[in-house]
Amino acid sequence: MQSHGEKLIFEHSRPGRGAFDQWPQTPPDSAAVADIPAELVRQAPPLLPEVSELDAVRHFTRLSQLNFSIDTHFYPLGSCTMKYNPKACNALAQLPQFLGRHPLAPESHGQGVLACLYELQEMLKAVTGMRAVSLTPMAGAQGEFAGVAMIRAYHRARGDLARKEIIVPEAAHGTNPATATMCGATVREIPVRSDGDVSLEALRAAVGPGTAGIMLTNPSTLGVFERHIVEVAEIVHAAGGLLYYDGANLNAILGKVRPADMGFDVVHVNLHKTFSTPHGGGGPGAGAVGVGERLAPFLPIPLVGRDEDGRYRWLAERDLPQSIGRLSAFMGNTGVLLRAYIYMRMLGSTGMTAVAEHATLNANYLLARLTRAGFAAAYPERRASHEFIVTLKREARELEVTAMDFAKRLLDYGMHAPTTYFPLLVPECLLIEPTETESKQTLDAFVEALTSIEREAREDPERVRGAPHTLPVRRLDDVRAAKHLDLTFKPAASVAGTPSP
């Protein structure tokens, strides 16, 4: 959809305009706030829009139409699991009693929501094989933080203060080393072999009395299953370390294998990936953590417990005195948790397994068709998990058309690009994850689109390098964005770009 750009909401403002039906209907009474000392009162009003309700609705509706989304476009972002977000999950989580309940409302007025959360804990235990679950982390990264913090707390409780090192494979997602640092640990990277598995030799050399643990995704960020995971677990455990499972790729193995059975001691699950809670344009997510027996005393609070008489209640400081603590003001992203609960109940046991089977089928189908169309798979001898990597390094070298160019041109074909340039290990890569909710027709169209772009790259490379051509904006200048910081609208200046300080 071509557009000449939307004005900012501030540019629609007119003095004296407002959505008055939404305001408290009685005019402000200055006597009502006479008890607030004058020196604490605001002098100049804040810069907020003065628009009618129609202005606001029209503005934001039009903005929404500038977005690609799962509801409108194929979105094969690797490691993000952009599957269909069922409308029922959204609608039922927003039932008025759920939506209007205060976090500190008593348990007597929360048995309904607590039942959902308790059962969600139980189902997450079942799919991961873990013994206990906390739903409080508000995103995958917070789940990772909780996991690493629990590992460190475990070692400290045993009096083993030397264990400060977290091992990550070189292809790990950036949140893994960032999390380790936030937990006061040091990071040691180990190489991955050319067939995609972690190097056992390098791992043996890396573990020792300073090893707190290892963080792994399985299937890995390379899109392949870590075939020697049992040996990896044995090596790390023998050295006294623990294993942390990054659940980003859980969609590939639901019902097929459980992280606990692979030897992991703690997992986080991205509910906004595997369990289809909406991505929201960048959140909210939820990163529930599950643990084996050893780490159960350290779980972040609160958890949901159930008494003998079947009543649900919060378990907090008194129940878990060794907990790593609270990660938020309340109990996490409850609305997101409800959506995940509803989705998991709709899937049921048979649905979970079907998810992994069809996600894997779709990925392997795309891998086979793209390989036959002449694209280079990064790991051609390996099965795809629910995702796989194609490298465009030959195109970049021979045609000077990069993965970035392919990604931008795909947008013109009405498809969101796959993940690009991650993992860093594979040059000019596309990490492609179709998910199980996409049909064969959509996948075939994707193959045709990429094949067509490859042809364009040979015959009309400028077309690809200059993409996108049909979107509301052309390719954006990121260098300029960082160099001339324009991060807020300033009424006096109406042109982008004032030099940064």
Place this chain on the structure above:
Amino acid sequence: MAFIPHTAAEVGEMLESIGAASTEALFDEIPASIRLRELSGVPEPLGEMEIGRLMRERAASDGQPLCFIGAGAYEHHIPAAVWAIANRGEFYSAYTPYQAEASQGTLQTIYEFQTMIASLTGMQVANASLYDGASAFAEALLMAVRINRRSESLRALVPSTLHPHYRAAARAITSHQGVTLEEVPYCTEEGRILPEALTRYEAQGAAALAIPQPNFFGVLEDVDALSEWARRRGIPVIAVVNPTSLALLKPPGAWRGGADVVVGEGQPLGVPLSSGGPYFGFMATRMEHVRQMPGRIVGRTLDAAGRPGFTLTLQAREQHIRRGRATSNICTNQGLMVTAATVYLSLMGAGGLERVAIASHARTSELAAALTRIPGVRQAFRSPYFHEVVLRLDRPVAPVLEALARRNILGGIDLAPHYPELAPALLACATETKTSADIEAFASAVREVLSSQPAA
């Protein structure tokens, strides 16, 4: 089932294309010893009709009591347009705007949001949100340490009048990097920090001074004196504020000592209570600190045709670039709640938000007056407050709250667990959503409960 569109015929064609005999064959790289034969512990699938019925029954059992609880989450009127827009699939089923050209809707919304938060807080720049107010406060502490490299102190001065769960979360998150929280005691008569209480810290320096406004009790702190004390000693000021109050109260940027980082809970801005989340934490700072601020930031730039457009910027701070040396590990934030807040603030504007703030304060004053007319109930602090108030009772609060709950009224929270020195004390809040009739009903119920039970 499971929203999977494949027909059996299609599955067959796809397997043929792959050259695999069955879907099982696609899992042949998983060691047999760990393969699951059958997934147990998950119930049979439910159709949408069945799960709908279950959820409606559970929701009904939780009811919709009359709620006078604040304590960090506030019930405000949310215009229907807010969630009509935020529930559009183009917003909620979109991803993080990494492909900027395909995400101008989300990116422009965030840019507008950043502008509104910066202005509300009186600061120069804001980020695209953090998870909630408590974790935003923890991130602010870590940021203060980064921006105050001169000081070697990792000790943050944190008033005991700051929300107890904010202090707890800050400890849980920052202790791993060596940060300690020193709790500044409050005056039990006034319910706030007296500036004199800071003198004992003068010799040693500090990584930061946190200043809540209003504080957990709803009391207004002496923000000018406290911020000035910190400014004079080169100690970064972290302001923790309620966003609705900023329509009425002097923002941290205008405090006499100013502020370096401003954080708070954005839930009051169009986000439903929803049993504690999802909410969003906002963060704003001075331009000179922008490269130390965690979280995503949207900037305006030009496209290849010279037209304005929006993109994520300063990404070198973040985990996907800096990895182990990132400002924070944060990746997913609270995008959809930010969308809702931006629509809310557009509908309310400064005028509407000011009315909400004034009406909320007026209702709370009315509530305090109605309750203190009851024998055995008195206001705890004589200090100025905003839209929340502490009341002393003549008996333990918990049984009173239970009795009120049986009458479908949630009367506030018992302060005994976190502030035993104030017990018996109740923290209650009334916003613009409460009418005089609601307040009268609450007061009658309290009167009835107190007179039917003997005083402690």
